[in-house]
Amino acid sequence: MAKADAWGAPGGMAFARRETRSDGLAGNTRLIAEPAYKRLLAAEPLLRRSIPALIVIFLLVIAALRVLSLMNERDDVERDAKAILTLAAAQLASSLATTSDTLPGATQDLLETTSRQGAMGRSHVLVVTDSAFRITAVTPRSVPWQGHSLDGLVQGGQPLFMFGDRAGVIEVNIGGQD
Structure with a gap:
């Protein structure tokens, strides 16, 4: 089998391979x-x-x-x-x-429920104010704010005080923090 090559075929050159260029x-x-x-x-x-x-x-x-x-x-x-x-x-x-205003803790309960359902962190604060921007109810973490004026605590919130809910969501500083 080692010598089974086209060169051994009759005519020799009929099945020969062509030389290729390098x-x-x-x-x-x-x-x-x-x-x-x-x-x-x-x-x-x-x-x-x-x-x-x-x-x-x-x-x-x-x-x-x-x-x-x-x-x-x-x-x-x-x-x-x-x-x-x-x-x-x-x-x-x-x-x-x-909500009826006759229950003294109804607003506070509503704030706590909203905070819990909204999965808000400890840094989030919900505040309810009256028409003079006095804080009437606040989430438990920020109870010392109750009774204070909101415009004295919040810096950069003037559009909120002027336009209310039409101002939308804006970033404000509270106590020098965002």
């Missing part, structure tokens, strides 16, 4: 591709040196896209939180309007 290109293909191939070979060292820089540029682009994505996600979360807070405030105002 560079792999033949005929017109060589005439067309050779100049581009030589330029590619000349640029190869430059291309090899540029690969790490291209990788770094690619990673920077990916990082920039991720930062933009996170910023967009943060804006979405903030917008959703403001919408939920607006709805909760409207529901609380509606509940306060229908």
Whole structure:
């Protein structure tokens, strides 16, 4: 079987393999591709040196896209939180309007229930004021605020005092903290 080759066939040359060129290109293909191939070979060292820089540029682009994505996600979360807070405030105002004022702890109970149902953290404070912006009811964590004027505690809340619920949700400072 080792000597089973086309050379042993009758006629010898009918099944002989053709010699191929060492560079792999033949005929017109060589005439067309050779100049581009030589330029590619000349640029190869430059291309090899540029690969790490291209990788770094690619990673920077990916990082920039991720930062933009996170910023967009943060804006979405903030917008959703403001919408939920607006709805909760409207529901609380509606509940306060229908609650009878004869029960002294009804407003306080309503604030505690809203705080609990809204899954608010310890840093969140719910406040009910009268028409002169005096605090009449507050969540248990901020009881010392009861009886004080809201415009004296809140800095940056002037739109809330002027426009009420039409001001929407805005960020304010209370005691120098956001």
